[in-house]
Amino acid sequence: xxxxIQTALLLGCIYSLVTLALFISYRVLxxxxxxxDGCFVxxxxxxxxxxxxxxxxxxxxxxxxxxxxxxxxxxFLQTRLGVPSILAGIVTNTGLYTVNLMxxxxxxxxxxxxxxxxxxxxxxxxxxxxWYQVVLSAAAALLCMAAVRWFMSTRLGLSIRxxxxxxxMVSASSINPKFTVxxxxxxxxxxxxxxxxxxxxxxxxxxxxxxxxxxVIGLACLIIGETVMQxxxxxxxxxxxxxxxxIIYRMIYAIILQTRFIPIECLxxxxxxxxxxxxxxxxxxxxxxxxxRARKEI
Amino acid sequence: MLVIDHVSKVxxxxxxxxxxxxxxxxxxxxxxxxxxxxxxxxxxxxxxFNAIAGVFLADEGKIVLDDVxxxxxxxxxxxxxxxxxxxxxxxxxxxxxxxxxxxxxxxLRAGRGFDSFSRISKKDEEMFRExxxxxxxxxxxxxxxxxxxxxxxxxxALTLLMATIVPPKLLLLDEHTAxxxxxxxxxxxxxxxxxxxxNHTTCLMITHNLHQxxxxxxxxxxxxxxxxxxxxxxxxxxxxxxxxxxxRFKEGAKTELSDDRILLSE
Numbered sequence: 001x002x003x004x005i006q007t008a009l010l011l012g013c014i015y016s017l018v019t020l021a022l023f024i025s026y027r028v029l030x031x032x033x034x035x036x037d038g039c040f041v042x043x044x045x046x047x048x049x050x051x052x053x054x055x056x057x058x059x060x061x062x063x064x065x066x067x068x069x070x071x072x073x074x075x076f077l078q079t080r081l082g083v084p085s086i087l088a089g090i091v092t093n094t095g096l097y098t099v100n101l102m103x104x105x106x107x108x109x110x111x112x113x114x115x116x117x118x119x120x121x122x123x124x125x126x127x128x129x130x131w132y133q134v135v136l137s138a139a140a141a142l143l144c145m146a147a148v149r150w151f152m153s154t155r156l157g158l159s160i161r162x163x164x165x166x167x168x169m170v171s172a173s174s175i176n177p178k179f180t181v182x183x184x185x186x187x188x189x190x191x192x193x194x195x196x197x198x199x200x201x202x203x204x205x206x207x208x209x210x211x212x213x214x215x216v217i218g219l220a221c222l223i224i225g226e227t228v229m230q231x232x233x234x235x236x237x238x239x240x241x242x243x244x245x246x247i248i249y250r251m252i253y254a255i256i257l258q259t260r261f262i263p264i265e266c267l268x269x270x271x272x273x274x275x276x277x278x279x280x281x282x283x284x285x286x287x288x289x290x291x292x293r294a295r296k297e298i
Numbered sequence: 299m300l301v302i303d304h305v306s307k308v309x310x311x312x313x314x315x316x317x318x319x320x321x322x323x324x325x326x327x328x329x330x331x332x333x334x335x336x337x338x339x340x341x342x343x344x345x346x347f348n349a350i351a352g353v354f355l356a357d358e359g360k361i362v363l364d365d366v367x368x369x370x371x372x373x374x375x376x377x378x379x380x381x382x383x384x385x386x387x388x389x390x391x392x393x394x395x396x397x398x399x400x401x402x403x404x405x406l407r408a409g410r411g412f413d414s415f416s417r418i419s420k421k422d423e424e425m426f427r428e429x430x431x432x433x434x435x436x437x438x439x440x441x442x443x444x445x446x447x448x449x450x451x452x453x454x455a456l457t458l459l460m461a462t463i464v465p466p467k468l469l470l471l472d473e474h475t476a477x478x479x480x481x482x483x484x485x486x487x488x489x490x491x492x493x494x495x496x497n498h499t500t501c502l503m504i505t506h507n508l509h510q511x512x513x514x515x516x517x518x519x520x521x522x523x524x525x526x527x528x529x530x531x532x533x534x535x536x537x538x539x540x541x542x543x544x545x546r547f548k549e550g551a552k553t554e555l556s557d558d559r560i561l562l563s564e
Binding site: 154159161168172174176 | 372373374377378381391393399400403404406407414415416418460461
């Protein structure tokens with residue numbers, strides 16, 4: 001049981017950064033950013049490659065920078081070149097496959113053997129005992145969440161929020177919405193890159209397919225979190241919902257993995273169904289309401 | 299001073315839907331002018347505003363504001379000097395953000411260097427509260443309310459405040475009271491007059507109310523087919539009746555008046 005909780009917390013903290021990224025792009029900017037899958041692997045590849053070269057800490061920042069770059073390309077495609085936003089993400093994502101292979105030295109997976117990672121380094125400090133991985137990951141996640149919370153209340157953050165809320169009003173306030181979209185997507189993908197970096201060093205390996213459908217899982221966690229935290233009331237609450245949603249999702253995942261309650265092969269289908277249902281819920285509710293009323297009155 | 303020099307705009311050029319929205323239009327607006335603009339649908343009133351605000355670039359001609367050629371400036375740069383209100387009260391505010399946050403964004407036009415990472419200060423907040431008090435709607439006690447929960451009139455009044463919190467060189471009012479109920483429209487009109495008078499703001503206002511057009515401001519323009527067909531100064535307006543204006547309007551529209559949006563009443 002302790003094993004389950006520990007794993008769920010660890011993965012929940014690491015992957016909550018992907019959800020945080022989706023919160024920025026999908027909720028705040030109102031853009032479905034599909035760079036996420038490739039960007040996660042990019043972070044992982046850069047992180048593991050640099051850790052192999054003996055720079056585990058630098059690796060984390062390198063991965064964040066790489067994520068920023070990926071976000072910039074997606075933003076550039078949609079704001080300056082007029083590529084529709086969803087397509088821009090897919091195009092970047094496709095291109096990233098090759099970039100990721102390159103970052104991993106043209107092999108489809110890369111492992112760390114005896115090299116130091118930020119986790120092995122942190123273990124030496126003795127903080128957290130056997131929970132050291134959880135402690136470090138949670139610290140990273142909470143730090144990022146505090147940073148995003150702070151950022152969203154700055155003038156630049158307010159402009160980014162307004163961009164997703166009413167783009168005309170942003171240009172009327174003498175801010176270029178192209179700029180705010182770019183900054184927002186770079187910040188979001190930086191979080192995704194960091195998530196990949198932590199995941200890579202934690203499991204001591206990088207795999208070219210590690211990012212598959214991470215965007216859907218991230219969205220599922222976002223929605224689970226929002227449902228549990230009662231809607232979208234304040235930014236702070238929303239950000240905490242990202243973490244909570246991930247921990248709950250990973251808890252369920254771990255339990256399923258342990259008990260084989262649902263065949264593990266079916267998990268992606270389950271996730272997809274959960275996301276589709278959760279996003280469809282408001283319109284289904286409305287239709288059901290109309291249907292019930294019609295039945296009663298006719 | 300705003301100078302519009304032979305500005306043209308053609309929509310869908312080379313297609314069957316080609317429309318000459320502005321046709322070598324020339325206009326000089328003096329500082330402190332409050333101009334009302336009349337014209338039937340499709341006369342080019344909103345297109346003129348879009349060209350001034352930079353929503354699109356003019357096909358030809360130039361636009362000069364206070365001796366600066368702004369013809370090729372994008373809209374967000376022009377918004378530093380040009381405030382604009384639309385008919386739709388939802389257009390000017392961010393609904394999921396609070397009154398305080400909306401005002402803070404509008405106040406960015408004051409542009410005090412690079413302070414992107416600064417937060418809303420106590421001083422700013424105090425200033426916002428004072429400004430809201432002047433609207434006399436009780437909004438100063440609801441600074442943390444989401445704007446989406448306000449009524450249309452309150453939102454339009456807030457938008458007016460946001461457009462003028464940093465006094466613009468030019469204020470464009472595009473039928474900004476037309477979608478409001480009579481009481482709210484009266485209130486917003488009153489506020490507009492107050493704010494414009496207080497700041498001596500140069501102002502262009504589109505209206506469909508002939509009576510209001512003659513009563514408000516100091517100059518009245520009438521547009522048709524992308525050009526100005528009538529330009530009355532304050533003196534001339536005094537000698538013009540609403541009937542006379544309506545006759546000119548029909549002449550300009552060249553068709554029998556089917557435009558029931560023209561309001562002759564008070």
